[in-house]
Amino acid sequence: MEHGTVDFSKDDRGVLFNADEEAKSAGWATHDPYPHLIRLLEEGPVHKGCIEDLMGMPRQFPLAWHTGDQFTVTSFDAVNTVFMSADTFNSKVYDHLSLPTLGDTLLNNDGERHRRMRNVAKPWFKPSFADGWWTENWTKQAVAELFDRITEKDHADLNLELCAPLPMSVVSMGFGLPMDQALEFRKAIHEVMSHKSQEAMAAGMATINRIFIGLMEARRTDPQDDLISRFVHADFECEDGSTRKLENDEILRYCLLIIHAGGGTTWRQLGTTIKLLLDHPEQMEALRADRSLLRATIQESTRLLPTDPVFLRTVIKDTEVQGMPMKAGDIVFVALGAANRDRTQWDDADSFNIHRPLRRNFAFGAGAHACLGQHLSRVEMEVALNAILDRLPGLRWDSEKPASRMSGGTLVGRGPDALHVRFDRA
Amino acid sequence: MNSASSEAGQWACLYCGYVYDEAAGDPDNGVPPGTAFADLPEDWCCPSCSAEKGDFEAV
Numbered sequence: 503m504e505h506g507t508v509d510f511s512k513d514d515r516g517v518l519f520n521a522d523e524e525a526k527s528a529g530w531a532t533h534d535p536y537p538h539l540i541r542l543l544e545e546g547p548v549h550k551g552c553i554e555d556l557m558g559m560p561r562q563f564p565l566a567w568h569t570g571d572q573f574t575v576t577s578f579d580a581v582n583t584v585f586m587s588a589d590t591f592n593s594k595v596y597d598h599l600s601l602p603t604l605g606d607t608l609l610n611n612d613g614e615r616h617r618r619m620r621n622v623a624k625p626w627f628k629p630s631f632a633d634g635w636w637t638e639n640w641t642k643q644a645v646a647e648l649f650d651r652i653t654e655k656d657h658a659d660l661n662l663e664l665c666a667p668l669p670m671s672v673v674s675m676g677f678g679l680p681m682d683q684a685l686e687f688r689k690a691i692h693e694v695m696s697h698k699s700q701e702a703m704a705a706g707m708a709t710i711n712r713i714f715i716g717l718m719e720a721r722r723t724d725p726q727d728d729l730i731s732r733f734v735h736a737d738f739e740c741e742d743g744s745t746r747k748l749e750n751d752e753i754l755r756y757c758l759l760i761i762h763a764g765g766g767t768t769w770r771q772l773g774t775t776i777k778l779l780l781d782h783p784e785q786m787e788a789l790r791a792d793r794s795l796l797r798a799t800i801q802e803s804t805r806l807l808p809t810d811p812v813f814l815r816t817v818i819k820d821t822e823v824q825g826m827p828m829k830a831g832d833i834v835f836v837a838l839g840a841a842n843r844d845r846t847q848w849d850d851a852d853s854f855n856i857h858r859p860l861r862r863n864f865a866f867g868a869g870a871h872a873c874l875g876q877h878l879s880r881v882e883m884e885v886a887l888n889a890i891l892d893r894l895p896g897l898r899w900d901s902e903k904p905a906s907r908m909s910g911g912t913l914v915g916r917g918p919d920a921l922h923v924r925f926d927r928a
Numbered sequence: 929m930n931s932a933s934s935e936a937g938q939w940a941c942l943y944c945g946y947v948y949d950e951a952a953g954d955p956d957n958g959v960p961p962g963t964a965f966a967d968l969p970e971d972w973c974c975p976s977c978s979a980e981k982g983d984f985e986a987v
Contacts, residue, residue, distance in 0.1 A: 586945055629973075629979060860942065862941075862942050868944050868945040869944065869946070872945070872946075874977070876977065877978065877979070
């Protein structure tokens with residue numbers, strides 16, 4: 503089987519890897535959320551009402567079934583309270599948002615079951631594993647291949663030639679998925695996740711099952727150094743403390759979540775980071791001269807323009823947040839995109855500044871459901887950014903191509919539409 | 929990354945906000961209550977997101 507990076511000049515990507523096209527195909531609005539998010543933040547830390555009504559836009563999230571009250575939290579302290587208070591807010595709402603498409607995953611589970619599920623994969627996404635196994639086996643190879651293609655010319659669209667194929671390739675290779683099936687698999691996930699017709703979703707699941715079941719069965723008898731093999735042979739802790747192996751459908755749901763989340767977010771956030779650096783060339787030069795600023799650069803990019811500015815939670819017991827009473831069963835829209843601009847936490851909060859002291863923001867969530875893959879995401883972005891700074895001298899916007907703009911779903915899936923650049927050939 | 933000490937005996941993860949409380953320890957991972965942050969093994973990591981000990985700061 504052949505491993506390697508996908509080349510979109512040779513493969514049909516469909517709507518994938520254009521943030522607006524992906525959003526529109528899933529029925530999402532695509533305008534810039536920040537004027538509204540900042541207005542809401544400045545009006546107060548907690549608001550009664552769903553975020554769409556507060557922002558004056560059509561409903562985005564499928565919550566027609568819900569009969570309780572809905573609230574939107576915007577301040578750092580209010581968002582922190584919701585994310586960190588696992589005894590008061592949980593992810594039950596994702597039974598309606600992610601369970602119908604991705605199935606039973608970490609997203610919609612809570613408490614002990616969530617902890618036991620998360621423990622299966624946690625070792626493979628910790629920082630040392632991201633720095634070691636992922637980077638040395640897959641990320642460096644993928645970056646090298648992509649840049650070898652990019653540097654055959656003096657211009658590129660880094661969105662399609664670097665940002666999109668990199669995380670998809672790394673996660674697919676790490677799973678042990680042959681590259682000729684990786685793009686087919688990613689498209690099938692998009693079909694399933696886009697809430698399209700039942701026929702499209704069924705066809706997507708059939709593709710996913712066909713590719714993955716064969717891979718899992720092969721790895722049961724002949725384990726390799728990949729994630730499928732690790733999942734197949736991992737021990738899952740049951741409620742009574744005993745352990746068992748995971749069933750095929752459990753492994754598949756895990757894989758869907760990781761490939762969907764890992765492929766969809768790092769692509770966008772890497773693109774956002776590149777755009778911000780190109781829009782602030784003095785900071786890009788500061789980073790070029792001092793690579794110890796890489797972690798702060800990524801932290802600042804995720805703070806200012808996170809890929810997913812809103813998450814949701816369910817209230818599980820009567821409570822009060824910043825003086826606003828909430829009842830069990832109510833839903834909270836966690837506007838982390840607003841909280842990341844909280845003026846009480848960051849000076850000049852709407853500006854990009856890689857020289858800020860490193861501090862926590864909510865781009866990867868917080869608390870028990872903080873993104874499992876965030877360390878891998880950061881390391882992938884660091885490897886890619888180092889390569890950009892080392893292998894694309896004279897990097898600048900391509901003035902002959904349309905300017906890059908932030909795009910994607912208003913409330914989910916944000917990233918640059920394209921990254922047309924020019925550079926000096928070596 | 930670590931500050932020298934925490935008067936409150938609490939240290940927060942930079943990446944997920946998990947708070948290590950010295951009074952509570954981390955019993956699920958073999959750390960008894962009362963264990964000072966400085967005495968945690970160097971390979972101890974955040975029980976929530978696996979961030980390293982060096983990614984915690986005093987609250």
